[in-house]
Amino acid sequence: MPNTPLKQILLVDDDENLVDALAEFLELAAAVKCYRLRSLSEVKGIWPKISESKPILAILDINLGAGEPSGVEVYHWLNGQGFRGQSFFLTGHAKDHPLVQQAIQIEGIKVFEKPMEIDRIIALVEEAAR
Amino acid sequence: MIYPKRRKRSHNDNMLFSQGALNFLGGLPTATLWTLSRSPVLEWAHVISMISGIGVIIFVVTRRKVLSNLSASLIFAVNLIPAYWLVWTSNAAHSTQGRFWIPFQAHQLACLTVAILAPPNRKIGALTILLFPALAILQYETFSPEQLAWLPARAVVAPILFGGFALILYFFSLRGIGIAELAAKTEAEVQMMEKVTHAILAIKDLANSPIQALSLDAETLRRKHSEDAPVAARIEKSVNQLRELNRILDEHLRGSASASIEASFDPHEKLLR
Numbered sequence: 254m255p256n257t258p259l260k261q262i263l264l265v266d267d268d269e270n271l272v273d274a275l276a277e278f279l280e281l282a283a284a285v286k287c288y289r290l291r292s293l294s295e296v297k298g299i300w301p302k303i304s305e306s307k308p309i310l311a312i313l314d315i316n317l318g319a320g321e322p323s324g325v326e327v328y329h330w331l332n333g334q335g336f337r338g339q340s341f342f343l344t345g346h347a348k349d350h351p352l353v354q355q356a357i358q359i360e361g362i363k364v365f366e367k368p369m370e371i372d373r374i375i376a377l378v379e380e381a382a383r
Numbered sequence: 384m385i386y387p388k389r390r391k392r393s394h395n396d397n398m399l400f401s402q403g404a405l406n407f408l409g410g411l412p413t414a415t416l417w418t419l420s421r422s423p424v425l426e427w428a429h430v431i432s433m434i435s436g437i438g439v440i441i442f443v444v445t446r447r448k449v450l451s452n453l454s455a456s457l458i459f460a461v462n463l464i465p466a467y468w469l470v471w472t473s474n475a476a477h478s479t480q481g482r483f484w485i486p487f488q489a490h491q492l493a494c495l496t497v498a499i500l501a502p503p504n505r506k507i508g509a510l511t512i513l514l515f516p517a518l519a520i521l522q523y524e525t526f527s528p529e530q531l532a533w534l535p536a537r538a539v540v541a542p543i544l545f546g547g548f549a550l551i552l553y554f555f556s557l558r559g560i561g562i563a564e565l566a567a568k569t570e571a572e573v574q575m576m577e578k579v580t581h582a583i584l585a586i587k588d589l590a591n592s593p594i595q596a597l598s599l600d601a602e603t604l605r606r607k608h609s610e611d612a613p614v615a616a617r618i619e620k621s622v623n624q625l626r627e628l629n630r631i632l633d634e635h636l637r638g639s640a641s642a643s644i645e646a647s648f649d650p651h652e653k654l655l656r
Contacts, residue, residue: 268592274599281606314592345591347584347636367591368626371602 259286260382261306265327266314266343267291275312278371283378285309293322293330300334308338310381315344315352315364325355328362339381343367394560395455398500400443402462405496406436409469428472432465456504460511466493467518474522478530486523486538490515491545498553501560508553516546583632590625598622 262285266272269291276287288303290296311331313324322330328340342356342364356364365373410429439462450458470489477484494515502508519542526534597618605615 266592268596271592271596271599274596274603278599278603281603343595345588347587368595368598368622368629371598 258306259284261286261288261303261308262378262381263288263290263296263303263308263311263313263331263338265290265292265296265311265317265324267316267318267321268314271314275374279374279378282375283382285378285382292317293327296327296330300331304334304336308336310338310378311336311340313340313342315342315356316346316350323352323355325352325359328356328359339377341365341377343369393449394501394564395450395452395503396443398502399439399450399455399458399462401500402459403436403439403443406432406439406462406465408436409433409466410436426469426472428465428468432469435462435465452503453507456502456507459500459502460507463497463511463514467514470515471518471522474519478526478533483533483535486534487519487542490519490542494542494546494549495552498549498556501553501556503557503560505554505557508557509550512549512553513546515549516542519543580636583636587629587632590629594622594625594629597625 262279264272264275264279264287266275272289272291276289279285279287288299288308290299311328313327315324317323317327324342324344328342331340340362342353342362343366344350344353344356344364345367346353348354348357348366353364356362363377410433413426413429414433439458442458470487470493473489474486477486494512497508497512497515502511516539520539523531523534523539601615601618601622604611604618
């Protein structure tokens with residue numbers, strides 16, 4: 254049986270527990286490889302190693318903590334680097350938060366409020382993997 | 384902190400402070416002239432007026448608790464006693480000087496002043512206003528024919544008219560004060576609602592990631608270790624209760640001022656402040 258490389262997903266959230274829980278769950282349920290990242294600087298650090306393997310999806314938290322670039326900035330940076338996978342945002346903030354508004358205004362990008370239904374997360378991953 | 388540390392000055396504070404200042408300033412010229420030996424007589428009414436004025440000012444400035452309308456009106460009425468005394472003695476003094484004078488002018492000005500200061504209890508307010516024309520009538524009745532000979536005809540008509548006008552002015556003042564207080568109360572309620580809304584948003588913001596993480600962990604546990612399915616189910620049940628709390632908070636936020644308030648905030652700061 255050929256050893257097919259696992260599809261890769263970028264998880265960017267400043268909440269370490271959530272990143273670990275999401276990664277562990279997706280690796281188990283959707284057979285993907287997750288990169289657990291907490292900030293734009295970590296994304297920049299790992300990007301040269303993973304860009305060749307073309308990640309299929311980026312799940313981005315919008316607020317990455319005080320003083321850190323937001324998930325919206327991570328999205329724009331990834332796009333600038335030629336990332337062609339799908340992206341969606343997760344947020345615990347209210348919809349009228351300025352950062353959430355910025356994310357909503359990006360064309361073709363979905364913004365989901367935490368906590369998201371598990372089945373919905375799997376469906377989005379499967380859609381990106383197709 | 385939801386409630387302000389310092390109490391805002393109310394109408395009652397302003398009213399009593401103004402009355403205290405007027406009582407003190409009213410007695411000041413006579414006391415000064417007496418001190419400089421330009422006046423041979425110092426009326427006790429002036430001294431008491433100044434003392435009560437200072438007393439009320441100190442009371443208003445140092446008090447921390449909110450004064451009820453009845454208490455404030457009663458203090459106001461008691462503090463008016465030197466004023467009644469003063470208008471009586473000054474008219475009595477003028478009436479014995481044996482020359483024409485304009486009677487009861489002080490009564491007229493005093494009842495207008497009470498109407499402007501507007502004690503909040505209507506009965507006490509009306510009574511304190513009407514006491515001035517009543518005192519004028521009473522004093523008029525006590526004048527001897529010699530004293531009356533120096534007075535213009537119908538000398539008590541003016542204080543009665545002023546009393547009536549003062550009553551109308553008083554009730555309009557009360558109405559204006561009532562509207563202003565209602566507006567202030569409404570504004571305070573709006574501010575309180577905004578703070579509660581911010582607090583709910585902050586709680587939701589802090590709770591959503593842990594709820595999501597727990598939900599994922601429960602599902603992972605269920606899939607990895609089927610024997611732990613009851614544990615995962617319990618966690619999931621608890622998570623669902625937290626989701627329900629989230630839904631209830633959303634219901635509270637619906638229709639609130641959340642969209643109109645400044646939306647960018649640090650949840651920790653909002654909750655700890």
